Amino acid sequence: MTTMSRTESKLAQAEGGGRIAVIAGGGALPVAVARTLQQRGDAPFVVIVSEETEDEDTFRDLDRIILSVEQIGLLLPALRKAGVDRLIMAGNVTRRPNLRRIKWTVPVVLALPRLAAGLLRGDDGLLRAVIELLETNGIRVVGPHEIVPDLLAPAGILTRAGPTAQDKRDIAAASEAALAIGRLDIGQAAVAIGGRAVALEDIEGTDGLLRRTADLRSHGRLAGKKRGVLVKRRKPLQEKRVDLPAIGPDTIVAAQAAGLAGVAVDAGNSFILDFDSTVARADELGLFIIGLEPGEDAQR
Numbered sequence: 002m003t004t005m006s007r008t009e010s011k012l013a014q015a016e017g018g019g020r021i022a023v024i025a026g027g028g029a030l031p032v033a034v035a036r037t038l039q040q041r042g043d044a045p046f047v048v049i050v051s052e053e054t055e056d057e058d059t060f061r062d063l064d065r066i067i068l069s070v071e072q073i074g075l076l077l078p079a080l081r082k083a084g085v086d087r088l089i090m091a092g093n094v095t096r097r098p099n100l101r102r103i104k105w106t107v108p109v110v111l112a113l114p115r116l117a118a119g120l121l122r123g124d125d126g127l128l129r130a131v132i133e134l135l136e137t138n139g140i141r142v143v144g145p146h147e148i149v150p151d152l153l154a155p156a157g158i159l160t161r162a163g164p165t166a167q168d169k170r171d172i173a174a175a176s177e178a179a180l181a182i183g184r185l186d187i188g189q190a191a192v193a194i195g196g197r198a199v200a201l202e203d204i205e206g207t208d209g210l211l212r213r214t215a216d217l218r219s220h221g222r223l224a225g226k227k228r229g230v231l232v233k234r235r236k237p238l239q240e241k242r243v244d245l246p247a248i249g250p251d252t253i254v255a256a257q258a259a260g261l262a263g264v265a266v267d268a269g270n271s272f273i274l275d276f277d278s279t280v281a282r283a284d285e286l287g288l289f290i291i292g293l294e295p296g297e298d299a300q301r
Contacts, residue, residue, distance in 0.1 A: 021087045021088070022087070022088045023048065024090045025060065027094070030272055030274060032060075046083040047064065048080075085140060087141045088140050088143065089145055089148060090243045142243075144243070145272070146245065153269055154270075154272070162288060162289040168228060170196045175193035176234060182202065184237050189233050190210055190233040191232055192232075192261065214259040215260070231259075232293075233247075235267050246267060247273075253282045263290060264288065264290050266292060271292075
């Protein structure tokens, strides 16, 4: 008798009668999900979001289609033609659709009130509206964490370095700020230095947040302030099947360039992409990575 791996078990739970599609936005998560499915023999159908995926050639050996955010009307016919009944939304999509350029189809016209309301409610509202559109048309949306659970951040200190007492105060301050902007559906991350939040994530994402933090240091706005922490938290009301927080090796490099001492993420609700490489890079640069239990901050 053989024992299923965690990934195989989750895949079995998510099984359906047809094929799995991956909507590939930016970042490394779509690649990890698509390759995991490929290794399991699932032959994923990849929907590349144009102007979001960093390297479309990454998926060149897979069955794929490239669509812009305005071509949502072409998505359902493409999924049906490919025999898809389950779909995973993975990666960042930063550009909002221009309603005047949308390719209209009957399902999109019928869903327009929900999509328009979703646009007004923010990222989470729009994602929920898209999920409702898909599921109303027989496509079940599956969370990436069901396919690649081994990429979810574990709890505790993951690196050789750990947070100091000051770092723990920064984690608490940044965590509070990240949850506050999450409740407003603005972003998932914040930077705290010297015991207070100094920068919040916006539409530019975590990369933009860290660039602004580096600029604050270089312009002398944080004179005398050392170290600091980046914290990424799942939004309190966030749909778990899409857009969980994620970090990777590039996040660690950018955090070091911003003069930060470490990164904290939600354990079990955040992805650490290229886990071994991310931890190794943090060890090389002397930064810490810590997974926070839900509801936990470093002062508890």
